[in-house]
Amino acid sequence: MDEAVIILIRGIGSGAVYTLVAMSLNVIYNATGVLNFAQGQLLVVAGVFTYLWYPDSSGTGSLPWIAVLLAVTLVVTLVAALQGWLTLLPMRSGSDQHSWIVTTIAASIVIGAVMIFVIGPRTLALKNPFGFFPLAGTQVPYVYLAISVLAVVVHLALRWFQRRYLVGLALNALSQDLDAARTAGISTLPLQVLSFAIAGAILGLTGYLGGHVIGVAESNALHYVIFGFIVAVVGGLGNNTGALVAGPVFGVLLMLVSFQLGGSAEIPLALAVIVIVLMLRPEGIFGRLHARRV
Amino acid sequence: MTRNSGFRALLGIAVMALIGATTGCGGDTGGATTTGPIKVGVPLALTGPAATVASWARMGVEMSAAEINDAGGINGRKVELIFEDTALDPTKAVTAINRLINQEKVELIVGPMTSDESLATLPTTTKAKIPSINGSGSAITPQVAPYSFAMLMNAEHQAQKMVEVALDKYGATSVATLNYSGTQGKIGGAAFIKTLQSHSMKPTATQEFKFPVTDLTPQLLTLKKSNPQVLLSFNNTGDDTGRLVLGLRQLNWNVPVIGSYATTFATQTKGVAGPDAFANLKSVTWSAFSACDKAQIRPQATDFIKRAQARFDATRLKDASYDYMAVYRDALFILKAGVEATKSTDGPKVADWIETKGAEALKSLPVVHQGYAMSKTNHFLMDTSSLALVDAGEEIAPGIFRRLDCDK
Numbered sequence: 001m002d003e004a005v006i007i008l009i010r011g012i013g014s015g016a017v018y019t020l021v022a023m024s025l026n027v028i029y030n031a032t033g034v035l036n037f038a039q040g041q042l043l044v045v046a047g048v049f050t051y052l053w054y055p056d057s058s059g060t061g062s063l064p065w066i067a068v069l070l071a072v073t074l075v076v077t078l079v080a081a082l083q084g085w086l087t088l089l090p091m092r093s094g095s096d097q098h099s100w101i102v103t104t105i106a107a108s109i110v111i112g113a114v115m116i117f118v119i120g121p122r123t124l125a126l127k128n129p130f131g132f133f134p135l136a137g138t139q140v141p142y143v144y145l146a147i148s149v150l151a152v153v154v155h156l157a158l159r160w161f162q163r164r165y166l167v168g169l170a171l172n173a174l175s176q177d178l179d180a181a182r183t184a185g186i187s188t189l190p191l192q193v194l195s196f197a198i199a200g201a202i203l204g205l206t207g208y209l210g211g212h213v214i215g216v217a218e219s220n221a222l223h224y225v226i227f228g229f230i231v232a233v234v235g236g237l238g239n240n241t242g243a244l245v246a247g248p249v250f251g252v253l254l255m256l257v258s259f260q261l262g263g264s265a266e267i268p269l270a271l272a273v274i275v276i277v278l279m280l281r282p283e284g285i286f287g288r289l290h291a292r293r294v
Numbered sequence: 295m296t297r298n299s300g301f302r303a304l305l306g307i308a309v310m311a312l313i314g315a316t317t318g319c320g321g322d323t324g325g326a327t328t329t330g331p332i333k334v335g336v337p338l339a340l341t342g343p344a345a346t347v348a349s350w351a352r353m354g355v356e357m358s359a360a361e362i363n364d365a366g367g368i369n370g371r372k373v374e375l376i377f378e379d380t381a382l383d384p385t386k387a388v389t390a391i392n393r394l395i396n397q398e399k400v401e402l403i404v405g406p407m408t409s410d411e412s413l414a415t416l417p418t419t420t421k422a423k424i425p426s427i428n429g430s431g432s433a434i435t436p437q438v439a440p441y442s443f444a445m446l447m448n449a450e451h452q453a454q455k456m457v458e459v460a461l462d463k464y465g466a467t468s469v470a471t472l473n474y475s476g477t478q479g480k481i482g483g484a485a486f487i488k489t490l491q492s493h494s495m496k497p498t499a500t501q502e503f504k505f506p507v508t509d510l511t512p513q514l515l516t517l518k519k520s521n522p523q524v525l526l527s528f529n530n531t532g533d534d535t536g537r538l539v540l541g542l543r544q545l546n547w548n549v550p551v552i553g554s555y556a557t558t559f560a561t562q563t564k565g566v567a568g569p570d571a572f573a574n575l576k577s578v579t580w581s582a583f584s585a586c587d588k589a590q591i592r593p594q595a596t597d598f599i600k601r602a603q604a605r606f607d608a609t610r611l612k613d614a615s616y617d618y619m620a621v622y623r624d625a626l627f628i629l630k631a632g633v634e635a636t637k638s639t640d641g642p643k644v645a646d647w648i649e650t651k652g653a654e655a656l657k658s659l660p661v662v663h664q665g666y667a668m669s670k671t672n673h674f675l676m677d678t679s680s681l682a683l684v685d686a687g688e689e690i691a692p693g694i695f696r697r698l699d700c701d702k
Contacts, residue, residue, distance in 0.1 A: 003515045010511050112341075122346045122613065123506075123533045125565040132544070139544045215508045215533070219343040223506070258512035263502040264475055 002136035007255045009135060013144025015251020016151040017214060020206040021228025022235060022243035023154055024199035028084070030175030030238045031195035032091075037104040038083055040225030041111040042200060046076045046207020047216030048115060051124040054211075065129065073204035080200025083107045084193045108221070115218045123220075126211035147210040148248070154202055155244045171195060175238060234274055236287025246285060250274075331374035332367070332639070334359070334626065335394030335424075337405040337415070339382035343506045346562065347531060348407060350614045351429065352377065353606055354622030355404055360605070368630045369637065380406050384414035391415040395422045401639040402426065404625045409433050409449075409477035416442060423641035425632060425648075427625040427675070431555075432481035434673045436649075441641030443628075443648060445621045447555050447681060448674045449478045452578050453485030453528070455681050456552045459576070460524040461493060463683075463698070464550055470522035471497045472513060472538070474505045474530045482528035482554060498522045505530045510541040518547050528554045532562020532613075539567035539575060551575045558686040558695065561613040572687025576698055581682035582663045583617035583693060586700035591691055598623070598662045599693045616693035620662040627661055628652060628675070649673075 021039055028036050053068045063071070087107065090099040130142030162168035170191055173181045182188050207214065214220070231250050235242025253273060258266045277285065336355050338348040359373040367373060376398045378390035387406045394400045395418065403419060403426035406412055412430040416439050419426050423441060428434070431446035460466045469490060473483035483500060490496055498520035501513040517525060529535045535557045542549065557563065557577040564571045585591045599616050632644040632652065649670045656666045665680025684695035 003519070006515065007512060010509060014509060116341065116345070120346070120349070122562070123566070125536065138546060141544070213508060215506050217343065217506070217533075219341070219345065220506060220508075255509075255512040258501075258503075259516055262500070262516075263504060263513050267504060 003259065005136050006138055007259055008252055009140055010144055011252030011255040012248040013148050015248035016148040017206060017210050018227045018231040018250055019151045019243050019247025020154060020202055021224050022232035022247060023240050024202040025228055025232045026238050026240050026243060027199045028195050031171050032192045034087060034100040037225055038108040038111055039203060039228060040221035041108050042076055042080055042203045043207050043224050044216055044218060044221045045079060045111060046072050046204045047126060047211045047214055048119055048124060049075055050208045050211045051126055051216060069208050072208045073201050076204035077197045077200040081193050081197040084196025088189060088192050112218045112221060123215055123217035126216055128212040141212060143210060143212045150205060150209055151244060155240050158240055230274060234277055234284055236284030239286040242284055242286030332371040333374050333376055333398055333400040335376050335398060335400035335403040337378045337380050337387055337390040339407050340379040342381040344382045344407060350619045351407060351622045353610060354619035355626060357602060357605060358623040358626035362630055368633050376400055380411055384410045387411035387415050391418050395424060402629045404622060405429060425629055425639065425641045425644035427629060431478040433477060436671065436673050439673055441645040443668060443673045443675055445625050445675050449482040450485040451678045451681060452554050453482045454489050455578050456526050457486060457489040459552055459683050460526060464524050466524040468498045468522045469524050469526055470499045470517040470520050471526045472501045472517060473528035474534060475502050476505060476530060479528045486526055505534055507534050507537055510537050514541045514545055518545060525549045525551045527551055529556040531556055532559030533566060535563040536566020536571060539571045548574060553577045555579055559615050560686045572685060577684055577686045578681055579684050579695060580617045580663055580680055584682040584684045584695045584697045585690060586697050588691055591694050594662045595694060624661045624663050627659060631655055631659055
């Protein structure tokens with residue numbers, strides 16, 4: 001029983017990281033149709049800046065934590081916006097281009113190369129800024145709770161933003177029909193760049209709060225983008241509620257399989273479950289079927 | 295952009311590209327020249343999760359090449375190193391080896407770094423009859439690798455040593471095991487069980503983890519539930535060792551841990567788990583870099599460390615494991631000795647010399663490590679006499695760990 005509780009809490013926390021990556025993918029996908037494969041790198045970039053600036057980390061920084069939080073979020077937001085602008089530029093000449101596949105992968109590689117140049121290939125160890133709470137005779141980092149709360153807050157904030165503000169409504173319009181939104185006079189490029197910036201902000205916050213439980217290494221970026229992508233697809237691509245549910249479920253599933261059947265079964269069985277879900281509901285658990293023009 | 299079925303196909307292509315699933319071409323026998331510089335291919339995981347460790351290997355090979363060139367080269371030919379990145383991916387390693395052999399026309403190879411990569415590339419190097427020394431720690435036999443030798447500790451030897459220590463030093467009557475999911479880790483895990491069986495024991499529980507790992511809680515919960523007196527752990531790097539220590543600490547589980555060679559990567563481990571990471575963790579490592587006191591330190595080891603510190607700046611040497619650097623440094627010297635003795639870079643000739651005369655010849659050659667024992671039946675460079683149990687958290691000199699058999 002104790003083990004089940006520990007796995008549940010830790011699984012939800014680790015899955016919340018995938019939720020946040022998935023929601024950042026969704027924000028961009030809804031506004032542009034692009035799946036940004038550089039999201040994993042941007043998450044690690046956030047961890048790197050946290051390492052460099054956080055006062056209790058092993059870096060050289062000495063700023064107050066709130067200043068570091070804002071600075072990290074701002075930097076990753078700007079990097080993501082710049083990357084988004086570069087990604088979207090070649091797509092202006094047509095509505096059905098797939099140049100983004102190359103540009104987002106290229107961006108991922110370039111960001112990774114810059115990180116290796118700056119910090120080297122090592123894994124950065126970020127200190128636990130929040131301490132631990134006792135659970136069933138063990139200690140669990142508060143980071144897991146913090147990252148879970150962040151996932152809920154981001155979900156609610158995005159929902160609120162997209163319903164209460166004109167810009168948010170316009171982003172919603174893009175997600176429903178990009179061409180129609182253009183025809184209606186919406187200036188799509190700034191809005192789409194904004195979606196990259198919002199995704200960057202989500203990853204900035206995630207990298208800061210979750211740095212201790214995320215392996216901050218260039219080589220881990222691929223893991224996070226793939227697992228975030230899996231959560232986004234299972235939850236229903238573009239659906240943040242789906243991501244909010246699928247991430248923790250996925251996280252708990254991975255840990256439960258490791259505990260019951262051994263670590264060797266973790267990835268194969270977890271992926272098998274995902275395949276079954278997609279066979280039963282190809283649009284994802286919370287995904288909606290879209291009418292297609294023919 | 296219209297979201298249709300073609301979109302999914304494109305996603306598939308993109309994910310495949312991200313994963314780097316490019317396959318290497320089959321290669322013909324290399325057409326190396328016998329004049330000019332002697333090209334040495336060095337396929338290492340320069341990027342990816344083992345890039346830090348690869349940077350140490352790179353320094354070791356660079357040191358040996360510089361020292362050999364300063365002394366006149368190999369048979370009068372200067373050594374030219376050709377590095378290739380494998381990203382710790384066996385598929386990319388095959389591509390790298392094909393390029394080294396077919397385009398660069400290398401005559402010798404040092405690398406790749408792991409059993410998975412080595413096993414994937416050996417058919418190509420064997421076909422090209424290139425003498426090589428790889429960084430495998432398992433599965434290298436004269437049948438699998440007729441012209442290649444493994445420089446790392448044999449995973450089975452490590453496992454045997456770890457079990458012996460658990461039973462003899464700790465007096466354990468119950469042992470649990472943990473290993474990473476790479477080939478070397480799996481072979482180490484299987485060797486734990488086999489060795490325990492030879493003592494009429496079986497592990498209370500076994501677990502495995504995929505590298506890289508960020509939370510070992512589920513694995514450790516399984517092991518803790520079985521209530522062992524000692525935990526044996528076959529790790530891959532200092533990062534996963536640090537995660538292991540963090541996990542044990544967070545579960546409030548004070549079980550003694552005996553770790554494989556990778557648990558000696560102390561700086562990495564302490565970076566993750568703090569300065570007291572080795573309080574309950576002891577490790578198997580090469581005896582050449584261990585001692586009970588300063589007077590016992592092997593001079594070849596201290597000389598090597600001094601030369602490394604003189605050659606490389608502090609940034610490159612940060613966190614470096616000198617014993618790992620030294621094994622890559624020795625590898626090129628062993629190939630050099632074989633080429634000079636046979637006056638050839640032909641795989642069968644060089645391999646035959648290493649098998650029959652190498653171990654004896656190395657006693658008078660400037661190698662750093664000890665315990666070399668290659669033979670017609672053993673393609674691991676070093677045997678169990680090269681192993682020692684140490685406290686990797688305590689250095690009696692930079693890069694030299696304190697042995698645990700000092701009290702005897």
